[in-house]
Amino acid sequence: MNPWDGIPAPQNKQDVNSILFSDVEFPDGVSIEWIKLYDSSVGISVFFNEYRGDLITLPSFKVLDVGFRRHARKNKTCVQIVLRDDDMHELFFRLCLDLADSIAGGAQSNVLHRIVDRLEEWKRLLSVAQKKLSKRQQKGLIGELAFLKEILLVEMGPLAAAKIWTGPTGSSRDFTKGLTFFEVKSNRGAQERSVIISSENQLTTSAEEELFLCVIGINEDPMNGLSLDSIVEDVRDAFVQDPQALAYLNNLLTLAGYSDLFDYSDTKWVKESFRYYYVDVGFPKIVPSSIPVEISEVSYRLDLSHLDEYELDEAAIRARIDAKHV
Structure with missing residues (x-):
């Protein structure tokens, strides 16, 4: 109109x-x-x-x-x-x-x-939010919101869950709980057995830290999917009983580039299952120490089909999330 x-x-x-x-x-x-x-x-x-x-x-x-x-x-x-x-x-x-x-x-x-x-x-x-999020950015945000609502919120409660969503604040990690980190990636699920790692620092950890990679399949589906607006509203509804947590969530959404003032109803998305990997010392990755100092800002494609030995079930991930340690 x-x-x-x-x-x-x-x-x-x-x-x-x-x-x-x-x-x-x-x-x-x-x-x-x-x-x-x-x-x-x-x-x-x-x-x-x-x-x-x-x-x-x-x-x-x-x-x-x-x-x-x-x-x-x-x-x-x-x-x-x-x-x-x-x-x-x-x-x-x-x-x-x-x-x-x-x-x-x-x-x-x-x-x-x-x-x-x-x-x-x-x-x-x-x-x-000076411009509308691209489809790639929408997928990335939907993946992080899915992990926030379906995993962290259930295990930690609204305020604690919102506080460890650190990606929108400029952190190199999507979610930070002490020395435990969760990196969320979106791909096309069963149609795609790989993800893009955007830098040589993204999967790098120190000896005291532990990192888990969460991969969520997200695809466009105009018939059965939900728009980003609907997904955000669903997440907000899950936080509405805690006004402080909801305010914290809304601020993070703004920092992530989402604004209610844009209309995302023209694109619908469906979410598939989660897959989890433990990024330990032997996990295949490019880290700063493995490349010449003259090279930086490296991105690469990680093939998930060869990572069965590092894959974890959801119960193991939930066991690493403990609100009293936040």
């Missing part, structure tokens, strides 16, 4: 053409309009009873113009938000819907504060 398609651009620079926001019931005295400017820029205007409170500074954005003014003709206060990046129409539309829902859920007296709160949240999200 693009509500701006039916709005012509005005002929004069000072004019704004608009249509009313429909299908949402706002508090008395509040209205929202979809707007189009002279240069065909699109946006929304939020009108509410004249504001006479303390001066409020609206958040600033690189891709949005946000203005606050008194609309003399309507005897209203107006906040106008205009998109300045044509590549972000889909994202901006979702922002507008989110803002409208927030305003609809409150009273007329606090409309401006609700607008500021939501804009601040948008700004935080946009600072991390």
Whole structure:
């Protein structure tokens, strides 16, 4: 849906053409309009009873113009938000819907504060998630979320499980529990018996550390699969009883590049079974000490069909996860 398609651009620079926001019931005295400017820029205007409170500074954005003014003709206060990046129409539309829902859920007296709160949240999200995750990135995130929800959450509880998901924070390990690490890789399951190791450091451990490799088969399936949005919502539901853990999870999702402001419903995924491997001293891998100092940032394909002696069952992995040691 693009509500701006039916709005012509005005002929004069000072004019704004608009249509009313429909299908949402706002508090008395509040209205929202979809707007189009002279240069065909699109946006929304939020009108509410004249504001006479303390001066409020609206958040600033690189891709949005946000203005606050008194609309003399309507005897209203107006906040106008205009998109300045044509590549972000889909994202901006979702922002507008989110803002409208927030305003609809409150009273007329606090409309401006609700607008500021939501804009601040948008700004935080946009600072991390500037573009939609690629399919490869979606698969990687789905794999980590599956391990988090189906293994760690069950064994450790929500807050402890969320705290050891260290990949989104910039750590070289996906999950860190003391000196025990879990690296999660996604492939096409039975259709693919290999994974890509992205650097010479990824499977490197010291004598005191232990590392486990978890491989999850994930494939596109438009008929039977779930979108990334649905998968994230399912994980959030599993954390909802612990508000602190849910907040921690949501922050990690943002750091991982996921934003509710993007729509991932066009791609559906199905998950196959997990496979686990113990990366001990003899496990085949490339490590920094095995390559010349002039060579770095090495990636390679690891063939899983020759790693039966290192494979573990799920019970062995669960036995290594103990919340009291976190």
